[in-house]
Amino acid sequence: MEDSVTLAEATTDIQPIASHRPDAKTRRYDRQLRLWASSGQKSLEEANVLLVGCDAAGCQALKNLVLPGIAQFTILTASKVTAGDISTNFFLLPESLGGSLAEEAVRLLKELNPSVQGHADPRSAKQVLEEDPAWFRSFGLVIVCGSGEDADVGAEVTRKIGKALWEGGQEDTPMISLRTSGFVAKVRTQFREHCVIDTHPDHSHTLRIDTPFRALEDYALGLDLESMDSMEHSHVPYVLLLVRALRTFEKENDGKRPIYDTTDAFKEVLARERKALDEENFAEAEGQVFAVTQISEVPAGVKSLMDDPSCEGVSKDSKDFWLLVKALKAFVAHPENKSGLLPLSASLPDMHTSTASYINLQNLYKKQAMADATLFKSCLKEVLSEVGLDGEAISEGDADEFVKHCHTLLCERGSQPKEELTAEDVADDFLMETFDLTHGVALNIAFHLAEKHHLKTGTWPGTVEDEYHTVKAQMFDQAKAILGMPELGSNVDRDDDGRLFIRPEQDEDDMDEETEEDVERREETRKAKIVQDSICEICRGGMKVLPTTAALVGGLVAQEAIKLITKQYSPLNGTCIVDLVKGGMTRYPI
Amino acid sequence: MTAIASPPPLHRHPSLTSSQDQARQRYLSTPDAEKYAAIDRVLDRRGGRTHEAFVGGQETKEFLRKTCKILVIGAGGLGCEILQNLALMGFRDIHVIDMDTIDISNLNRQFLFREADVGKAKSIVAAEFVMKRVPGVKVTPYYGKIQDHDEAYYKSFNMIITGLDSVEARRWINATLVGMVDEDDPESLKPLIDGGTEGFKGQARVILPTMSACYECSMDMLTPPTVFPICTIANTPRLPEHCIEWASVLEWPKAFKDKKLDNDDPDHIEWLYQKAADRAKQYGIEGVTWSLTQGVVKNIIPAIASTNAIIAAACCNEAFKLATTSAPSLDNYTMYVGNDSIYAFTFKHEKNPECPVCGGETVDLKVKKGTKVESFIEMLTENQRFQIKKPSISFGSGQPLFWQAPPQFYEQTKHNLEKDLDELIASGDEITVTDKALPFSLDLRIEFE
Known part of the structure; x- marks a missing residue:
């Protein structure tokens, strides 16, 4: 006990080192700053997000963006609050009944974070599309709701907004659209081009033991x-x-x-x-x-970026990303860069050694990394001057940041959704080979057909009780046509409820007598069942939003939004199908 | 599952004005069919993959909304989301346990809490909030430890969802639920749904105690915690983390003999930071920061709202499916990775027949002849399967072989540490291992080789 000292006594004998004790804001955001750092946080705090339509999934997505602190958000919908909205959406109250859906949800979402601004826009999306489609491009990110809960947003509105955003050209605003129906959902991202410098790989060491500097x-x-x-x-x-x-x-x-x-x-x-x-x-x-x-080389992904037309044809209007890639290419070919490799990384993994020799080794790597960075920056200056830009057009800090991550750069090019699906569209290479139909593929087709049904009739499958079974049967026929398998339903029947079901095969246990034909037929039956189940599940949900499905989709959408806004990590490019019947997710590039 | 609790009474929140309360009553009097149209769709209609046993309709709704009693363990990042989801899905009798109070760093994701709530009990604030927001639901909070409750308490629930950040608590509840199963009483089997997240990644699983793989069955799948060897910390620091560990593990106890390090006290972190930064400067090591100091000392895991939303929703979806049989259950583990596009992988953890909790058998362990008891104990602590720190060992008869505590037993048995294990027991003998981290006693059959 005698040699125990008080906190003050013990602290006074240390050389003072400036304290960087975090302020209240840093403490609030501590758990996320450990992921995307202050640079990512800065991007979030400048982000302006639009939610078109308002349902539980959309509000859950906004919740997950308001909490980490985006600058502002707007909800666009002319709809009024119904009892169904209140029971599924955590951001509505009983007293919201009959009020403006946009205003009520904005009020309760804003409570989550006092530094975030929220705006309610009680116009209908249709009206805005007619009057000023370019308005959608004034946002940094647009999220479009997709249950049938908000009648203000249907399949047509989603398509038109997607088109309006795409027409922004290289300055397009990225869009995330969602669709939910009971246990199943679909999330789709749309952007022309998304470039990422910091993809957060597991590690970034380049030891170069095979080709030591x-x-x-x-x-x-x-x-x-x-x-x-x-x-x-x-x-x-x-x-x-x-x-x-x-x-x-x-x-x-x-x-x-x-x-x-x-x-x-x-x-x-x-x-x-x-x-x-x-x-x-x-x-x-x-x-x-x-x-x-293992031989050190320029990673294939980076090589393909250096050969990309956007790199070849850089101009003063190019994105910084492409100017930097062009400089990287110049660095690799530069006679002073003897390795012919990318700039060395200064980071070193921990290893068994003494302090002095570790620091020594670390300094060797740091020195070489700095020399590489300096050469890279001179290459960059040259590229900038070639295209007629000022040498300072890209800051030294940005250049250093680029060098640090240059081994794992990423450029994703997106697409608009297909208006008509074909067998090739729904089956990726693997699927084409074996034609192994999964529920993910079938659900993607089923969602597509549901959208087509809504475009044609203005109602979602599963919403009109009288047509419940006939719509299912229609969708089943259409799915067979898309898959190019007209004979698919030869052994499909209906049960007493009018549900489609597969007639049981005869002699299924009698394997000895099973011919190739039988095997094929059984396989077809299996596929037909998958297609039927998937259509059935979408019609069952009737484009209503289950709170759990909404919460899950809201989480997915927010993660994608964060990745698109911060330009960190790798975003989803295309479609993700969520199947909560079995608990799976599958993604497709379309 | 049958009725256990009586239906919860409609709850009137005391802080509501009478007009707000009227609006609430008006909303409550809206027919269920209108209010719950979204949920009723999947309860009134069958899906293609719905089980034969699915009844649906009124009976299923009654069970969900009137009878089913569910326990949520943890009111943190996952817990807040779980409580919201369960309430919206129609569970009306929800209980929640949490021993923590609200910290400012929770507010970026634990969305039931506001700045004014900092310092209050999580379980109580969360329960109040959900009841205020979702009319008709009753949430009963318990501010304390899961170990405060006995089997009878856990038996009163239909199922349990956990959103925990501690392996120890998960092991405890898992072992408790497995131990409760009585073959002659189907009601004694309580499904356990467990979720966890880290950054953009997470996992959810369904455990049917004794029927499917339990938490303990897959202990060896856990990533072992980063441990820095004491000699590195003391003699050859290379990383900023080494300097921080030196300050907290070696320097703090030296400087403050009678004061325990409090991870949540900024003055304590400040002291460690100063010490660590000073040492780093001496050795030419870069990168000691306040944030890193706090991160290392508290073992902080990055956490965001969106990942918690995904995992909590997956867990509650399973709870809903179990309560209604409207769709098959997850069988039995799904992992989610969100940092590189979207990736989810579902697979089935197999039961481990040697599982010390649900395997019901003694675990066989081979030990080299001539192994000292002391090194045998070290061996046990290094075994990923057991995850224990300071085990005590008893003979098969229950007599102490080596006990860490109480002091008189330690004194009586410490001389055994020097002995060879095979001097004390014969090959094929059983011994029992107990440890603070183990919610059960581990029976080992030792085979000498």
Whole structure:
């Protein structure tokens, strides 16, 4: 007890280091800043999001965007609050009954975060589309609701907004559209081009053990392992051990480098310098032998970006991203860049070694990384001047940030939704080969058919009780046509409820007598059942929004919105089908 | 499942004005068929994959809205979402347990809380909020630990959903529910639905105690927590994390013998930060920040509203399906990854026949002859399957072999640490391991080799 001191006493004997104790805002956002950092937060705090239509899923999506602190949001709908809205939407109250849906939801959503602005726009989307379709492009992101709950938004409105946004050209506003029906849902993203610098890969080390840079090689080969005491010897970083062994191996094998098949021979070379079996640094080196046999190169994804027409044809109007990629290409080809690789990353994984030699090694990497970054920036200046831009048009900070992430760049190009689906559209390569129909594929078709039904009749399947079964049967026929399988339903019947069902096969247990034809027929039956079940599920939900489905879709939409707004992580490009009957999600590029 | 609790009374929130209350009553008097049209669609109609046993219609609705009693463990990031979803889906008798109070860093996702609530009990504020927002639902909060309740309490629920951030609490509730199962009483089997998130990723699972894989069956799938060896922290720091661990693990106890480190006290974090930054400066290590210090010391896991929304919704969807049989249950594990496009993967965890909780068998363990009891204990703590820190060991007879506590038993048995295990027991003998982190006692059959 005697040598215990008070907090104040203990603190006074330390050299003062400026405290960076977080302010209230940083503390509020702490758990998310650990993901997208202050740069991502800044983008969010500038974001202006529009929700077209208002249902539980749309409000849940907004909730998940208001909480992390977007700048502002608008809800556009002329609809009035119904009892059904209140019972499914957490952001409505009993006293909201009959009031403006937009105003009521905005009021309760705003409560979630005092720094977010919310606006209610009680016009109908149809009216705005007629009067001023370009208005939609004044937002940073547009989310379009898609249950049948808000009559103000149907299949036609969704299509027209998508078109209005797409027509913004390269300055298009990204759109996320959703559709929910009972246990199933669909989320679709639309953007022309989305470029990401920070995709958040698991790690970003570039150790270059197979092609060490000069300073690394000199340092590794200059070590005198023989004269080291056992303490020092067992703390030589594994990176250096591998570089040494690599040179020795090459000398002894006519300059040939180790490959997968000669790994054991390489391990023998490595083991020659080992003094004791319990040397952990050697154990680490042995575990990392693949780093020597794998050849460092420009990652395929980045290479294809450098060959992209947008990179080739950069102009002063190009996005910063493409100007930076062009500079990266120049860097790779630059005579001063002997490696012919991308700029080195300064980050180093932890390894078994002493503090001094770790810091030493880290400094080697940092120095080379800085030299690469400097060369890259001079390449960038040249690119900028070539297209007639000021050398400072892209800040040094942005250039450094780009260099840091240049191994995992991403550019996604999106598309408009198809007006008509064909078999090729709904089946990706894998599916085409085996034609293994999943519920995801079938649900995607079923949603498409539901939209077509709404375009034609103005009602959603499953909403008019009298037509319940006939609409299902119609959709089933249409699905068969899309899949190019007219004979699909040859063994399909109806039960007493009018539900479609598959007539049981005869002699199913009698495997001996099963011919190829039987197998084919059984397979077709199985597929027919999947299509039928999927259509049935969508009609069953009747485009109503189940609160749990809404919450899940709201979460998905918000994640995609955050990725699109912060330009971090990889977004969904195309369609995602949510099947909560089985609990699965599948995605399609269309 | 049959009726256990009486239907909850309609709840009138005390802070409502009379006009608001009137509006509420007006809304409540709207016919159910109009209010619950969205939910009724899937209860009145069958889906293609709906089970034969599905009744649907009034009977199912009555059970959901009048009889079913559900317990939510955790009123944090997942808990807030779960309570909202259950209330909206029509569960009327919801109970919630949480031992935490509200912190400002919760407000970016725990949407039932406001700045003015900071410092209050999560379970109580969350329950009040949901009852105020969703008329007709009764949420009963309990501010305290799950261990405060006995089997009879857990038996009174139809099912349990957990949104926890602690492995220990999950193990406890899992073992408790498995232990409760009585083969002759189907009512004793309580489905457990468990969710978890980290950043853009998460998972949800359904556990039918003794019928399907339990939480303990897949303990070895958990990512082991990052542990920095003491010698690195003390002698060869390389990363900023090493300096922070040095400050909290080694320096703090030296400086404050009688004061426990409080992770939530900013003055304590400040002290650690200063110490760690100073050490880092000495060694030329970069990257010690306030935020990192806090992150390492508190083992902070990044968390956002959207991921919690996805996982909580997946869990509540399972609860709804179990309560209504309107669609088949998740069988039995789904993981979600949102940082690289959207990716979800569903698979079935198989039961582990050697599971110390639901396997019902003794676990076989091979031990080298000549292993000292002390190193045997170390072996146990390093085994990913057991996840224990300070085990005590008893002979098959129950007599202490080595006990960490109480002190008189420690004194009596500590001399055994030096002995070889095979001096004390024979090959094939059973021993019992107990540990604070283990909600059950682990029976091991030792085979010497």
